[in-house]
Amino acid sequence: MFVVELGRGLWTVFRQMFERPVTIQYPEIKRPVHTRFKGRHNLHRYENGLEKCIGCSLCAAACPSDAIFVESAENTDEVRYSPGERYASTYEINMLRCIFCGYCEDACPTEAITLGDNYELSFTDRRQAIYTKEMLIDPVPTDGKTTPQKVPPHSFDRSIPVMENPKD
Amino acid sequence: MTVALFIEYIIKSVLILAVMTVGFAYVTYYERRALARMQTRIGPNRAGPFGLLQPVADGLKLIFKEEFSPIKADRLLFMLAPVITVIPAMIITAVVPWGGVVNIFGYQVPLYLANVNVAILYLGAIASISVYGIVLAGWSSNNKYSMMGGIRSTAQMISYELALGLSFVSVTLLAGSMSLVDVVQAQGAHGILGWIVWNLSQPLGFILFIIASLAETNRSPFDLPEAEHELTAGYHTEYSGMKFAMFYMAEYIKIIAMSMIASTLFLGGYLGPFVDQIPWLGPIYLFIKTMIMLFIFIWVRATLPRFRYDRLMAFGWKVLLPLGFLNMLIAAVITVLRGG
Numbered sequence: 468m469f470v471v472e473l474g475r476g477l478w479t480v481f482r483q484m485f486e487r488p489v490t491i492q493y494p495e496i497k498r499p500v501h502t503r504f505k506g507r508h509n510l511h512r513y514e515n516g517l518e519k520c521i522g523c524s525l526c527a528a529a530c531p532s533d534a535i536f537v538e539s540a541e542n543t544d545e546v547r548y549s550p551g552e553r554y555a556s557t558y559e560i561n562m563l564r565c566i567f568c569g570y571c572e573d574a575c576p577t578e579a580i581t582l583g584d585n586y587e588l589s590f591t592d593r594r595q596a597i598y599t600k601e602m603l604i605d606p607v608p609t610d611g612k613t614t615p616q617k618v619p620p621h622s623f624d625r626s627i628p629v630m631e632n633p634k635d
Numbered sequence: 636m637t638v639a640l641f642i643e644y645i646i647k648s649v650l651i652l653a654v655m656t657v658g659f660a661y662v663t664y665y666e667r668r669a670l671a672r673m674q675t676r677i678g679p680n681r682a683g684p685f686g687l688l689q690p691v692a693d694g695l696k697l698i699f700k701e702e703f704s705p706i707k708a709d710r711l712l713f714m715l716a717p718v719i720t721v722i723p724a725m726i727i728t729a730v731v732p733w734g735g736v737v738n739i740f741g742y743q744v745p746l747y748l749a750n751v752n753v754a755i756l757y758l759g760a761i762a763s764i765s766v767y768g769i770v771l772a773g774w775s776s777n778n779k780y781s782m783m784g785g786i787r788s789t790a791q792m793i794s795y796e797l798a799l800g801l802s803f804v805s806v807t808l809l810a811g812s813m814s815l816v817d818v819v820q821a822q823g824a825h826g827i828l829g830w831i832v833w834n835l836s837q838p839l840g841f842i843l844f845i846i847a848s849l850a851e852t853n854r855s856p857f858d859l860p861e862a863e864h865e866l867t868a869g870y871h872t873e874y875s876g877m878k879f880a881m882f883y884m885a886e887y888i889k890i891i892a893m894s895m896i897a898s899t900l901f902l903g904g905y906l907g908p909f910v911d912q913i914p915w916l917g918p919i920y921l922f923i924k925t926m927i928m929l930f931i932f933i934w935v936r937a938t939l940p941r942f943r944y945d946r947l948m949a950f951g952w953k954v955l956l957p958l959g960f961l962n963m964l965i966a967a968v969i970t971v972l973r974g975g
Contacts, residue, residue, distance in 0.1 A: 473939075480673050480938040490677040 500584040505567045507585040508560055510604040511578070513550070516611025518604065519579035520558065521551035521627055529574035534564035542623070546615040550628035551577075558600035562588050577630065639742070647748045648729075655725055659887045660690035665926075666887075666933050673937040700876035705777050708873065712775035717874065717881035720768030723761045724888040730754035731895050732816045734905045734917020746905070746917055747816060755803045755813040758896060759796075762851055765885055766792050769853075769860055769870045772882070776873040784869025787944060788860035791850055794951025795857070799847035801959030802840045805966035806900045809837070819904035839962040841901040843955060845931065848893035850947070852886060854932060856939035857947060864941075894928030895921065902928075 491498060500506065511519045522539025538557035548554035569582050590596050607613045664679065664686070671678030679686040704713050734746030751757055766788055773785020807813050810821040850857040861869035871882045898904055902924045905917030942950065 476938045477934060480934060483675055484669075484672045486675045488672070488677045489675050492677070 500586065504584050504586075505569050505582040507562075507583055507588055507598070508565075508571070508603055509581050509583040510558065510600065511581065512605050512608060512611065514608055514611055515616075516607045516613055517547065517616065518549045518554060518614055519577045520555045520575075521549050521577055521579070522553045522555035522558075523576060523627075525574040525576060526571035526580055529570040530565075531568060531570060532564045532566050534561045534566075535559070535571060536561075544618050544620045544622070547618050547623065548614045548616075550623045550625075552626040555600060558603065560598045560603065561596055562590075562598055563593065563596040577628065643744060644748065651728060651748060652725060655728065655888050655891065656884070658891050659884050660694065662887045662891055662929060663693070663883075664690050665929065666936075669930065669933045670937050673934070694880070697876060697880040700879075702876045702878065703873075705873050707777045709775040709777070712771050713873075714878070716768045716772035716775060717878045717885070718768070719771060720765045720885040721881045721888070723764040723768075724885040724892060727758060727761045727889070727892045728895055730757055730815050731892075731899050732819055732904060732917075733921055735910065735914040737914045746914070750814055750816045753813050754815040755807055755818075759800055759803060762799075762889070762892075763792065763796060765889065768885070772874070773860075773870040776870070778873050780866040780868075781870050781872045784860040784862070784866050784872070787862075787866075788853070788870065790944070791853075791857065791859055791947060791951075794948045795847045795850035795955065798843050798951060798955035798959045799851060801956070801963055802844040802847065803900075805837065805840045805959075805963045808963070808966040808970050811970075815899055815904070819899060819906060822903045823906045837901055837962070837966070839958060839965070841897070843959055843962060844897055844901065845935075846955065848897065849932070849935060850951075852889045852893055852932075854886075854890065855936040856942050858941060859944055859947065862941060890929065890932055891925065894925045894932065897928050898924035 513519060522537055524537040524539065527533075527535040527537050536557065536559045537555050539553045540556035542548055542552060542554050567582060571580050572582055667689070668678040668686070679689040682688040682692045704710060729748045730751050732745075732747035732750075736743055736745045738744075769788040770785040773781040773783070773788070776782070806818060810818040812818065812821070849855075853860050859869075860866075861871060866872070871879055874882060898921060903920075904924075905921045907916060907920035910916045910920060
């Protein structure tokens with residue numbers, strides 16, 4: 468009967484009013500991201516505070532949308548940024564170009580760059596879309612020192628640092 | 636007409652226009668919040684406390700929008716159509732009584748603007764004018780979807796206006812008057828018992844009135860003239876900025892007006908407990924009843940999908956019209972039995 472069905476429909480809608488709203492009030496309540504979520508990039512440091520990035524530009528080469536720009540410079544024992552021969556003096560990612568594919572993460576020989584869980588990337592100007600090294604790099608660990616560091620001579624002689632085999 | 640009466644009319648007119656305009660803004664807010672709750676969402680709650688400034692933000696946005704008109708539109712009618720739609724909606728509630736007679740500084744003021752002896756005819760006449768605005772908007776836009784929306788509006792009108800008129804007729808028979816003040820007083824004439832009898836005798840009329848007023852205000856499930864999915868918003872496809880806001884305003888003010896008329900004709904209007912002792916309770920009771928009616932409008936919108944065009948006409952002519960005659964018969968029998 469049409470009228471009965473009508474009443475059932477109305478009743479169902481009315482009952483919904485007393486359900487808990489499913490809305491998540493975003494800026495106040497943030498949902499945790501899933502594992503292996505690919506958000507904003509992070510540049511990592513070793514425990515002693517040296518940067519993992521050795522400025523090899525493999526991430527820039529792997530980037531399909533040409534979003535990464537790396538300029539590298541030589542380390543010396545007086546002014547040392549990374550344990551390798553070179554370091555990234557400029558590291559910029561254009562977030563308007565980045566497609567968050569994670570190829571830079573795969574290409575990195577020192578596991579210096581990973582895609583983190585920060586997804587709050589909004590800007591009001593095109594220039595703000597370029598994230599510099601200062602914005603991307605992790606804070607200095609508690610028992611480490613900031614870069615550049617002054618290290619004893621010949622403590623870092625390899626062109627790239629000693630790496631363990633990946634565990635996962 | 637004394638000067639005092641003249642001033643009284645001006646104040647009441649301004650008050651009605653102000654209440655209707657502010658009411659329109661907050662009915663959109665009420666609808667969005669209620670609709671959101673029915674869909675287990677929260678609704679607008681950011682602008683101001685509980686989102687109460689949301690209508691202000693929406694209004695400001697619409698003011699700053701670009702006024703646009705299609706190149707081959709009939710400019711005069713294109714400008715005039717929203718005005719023709721919004722003005723009847725603004726003036727329709729002039730005959731609805733808000734309360735009894737109150738005493739302000741020793742001056743007896745009735746809480747209604749006009750006690751017209753043909754108020755029900757006035758409602759029927761004014762409510763239909765806004766359809767002209769819709770048809771003209773559809774025609775002057777020079778857009779096939781707008782045109783179809785306008786044509787649908789006319790076809791829809793001839794199918795529901797009869798049912799609306801018949802539900803008016805049965806109320807007129809019962810009250811023995813076409814004045815809305817008399818209609819309300821007839822409902823309260825025999826105390827609470829008389830009010831219950833009135834409502835028990837008119838459930839069919841009430842339902843017919845709700846269905847017809849849903850069609851009258853182009854609300855879902857009868858929102859054929861502005862069907863988003865078929866006609867890309869129908870008659871107001873080409874409208875933007877304040878002209879669009881006026882159509883929007885007309886629709887919502889008509890919803891308020893129809894809710895007020897439904898409360899007046901079938902739910903006792905401003906009557907309620909202790910309203911004889913304290914006449915200021917009248918507007919409050921009318922407000923509560925109007926809010927309940929508005930909730931029904933929103934509830935129906937949240938529930939029912941749109942009718943098909945031919946089915947609406949078949950429904951209007953083959954179901955609503957015979958039911959309207961049946962209801963008129965019931966009202967006539969009651970009137971005869973009562974000895975009226």
